[in-house]
Amino acid sequence: DIQMTQSPASLSASLEEIVTITCQASQDIGNWLAWYQQKPGKSPQLLIYGATSLADGVPSRFSGSRSGTQYSLKISRLQVEDIGIYYCQQASSAPNTFGAGTKLELK
Amino acid sequence: QIQLVQSGPELKKPGESVKISCKASGYTFTDYAMNWVKQAPGNGLKWMGWINTQTGKPTYADDFKQRFVFSLETSASTAYLQINNLNIEDTATYFCTRWGYYDGSGYFDYWGQGVMVTVSS
Numbered sequence: 001d002i003q004m005t006q007s008p009a010s011l012s013a014s015l016e017e018i019v020t021i022t023c024q025a026s027q028d029i030g031n032w033l034a035w036y037q038q039k040p041g042k043s044p045q046l047l048i049y050g051a052t053s054l055a056d057g058v059p060s061r062f063s064g065s066r067s068g069t070q071y072s073l074k075i076s077r078l079q080v081e082d083i084g085i086y087y088c089q090q091a092s093s094a095p096n097t098f099g100a101g102t103k104l105e106l107k
Numbered sequence: 108q109i110q111l112v113q114s115g116p117e118l119k120k121p122g123e124s125v126k127i128s129c130k131a132s133g134y135t136f137t138d139y140a141m142n143w144v145k146q147a148p149g150n151g152l153k154w155m156g157w158i159n160t161q162t163g164k165p166t167y168a169d170d171f172k173q174r175f176v177f178s179l180e181t182s183a184s185t186a187y188l189q190i191n192n193l194n195i196e197d198t199a200t201y202f203c204t205r206w207g208y209y210d211g212s213g214y215f216d217y218w219g220q221g222v223m224v225t226v227s228s
């Protein structure tokens with residue numbers, strides 16, 4: 001199975017700050033990577049697919065990038081509503097595997 | 108609008124079975140596969156498998172091949188997850204999620220609200 005190593009496990013940041021979360025794939029997954037946001041008590045929501053494409057309705061302050069087998073999610077100016085847990089997920093091959101998650105809190 | 112509405116919370120004893128539902132609306136049910144994802148308390152997301160909504164064929168991840176059953180009621184646009192012989196480790200929230208296709212691959216684009224299943228003696 002493809003392992004997705006996500007870092008950091010938790011992150012505390014201030015409003016308007018730039019936040020970056022990374023995910024390292026254990027093997028080549030091309031651009032087949034998604035990012036999800038899960039707010040407290042809610043179901044996950046798709047943010048980014050294809051490593052860099054923004055899902056419908058997602059604010060433009062979110063962006064995704066790829067460098068080899070390392071993937072990054074960037075929030076350009078952190079807002080209160082961005083608080084939650086973020087997961088990466090590889091869609092290259094079954095079984096679909098998720099990263100362990102990054103808990104984002106306000107400082 | 109597209110919605111996946113799941114059934115309510117369940118409290119079960121070890122050894123019992125549970126069947127939870129996921130009703131889809133706002134799109135053609137058979138055009139998209141349905142997946143199931145487990146989230147144990149305080150834990151991350153674990154993909155359980157998927158069901159082909161056109162053929163009804165289920166595919167299970169390795170950890171979910173023994174006691175888990177995916178099924179459909181296509182006429183009602185509803186997918187089901189049944190868990191047999193429940194044990195404490197099955198205590199979790201279970202999500203159904205649609206597998207949407209984007210740029211040649213599938214991603215989980217719509218999610219149900221989740222069903223909390225508690226297994227306790």
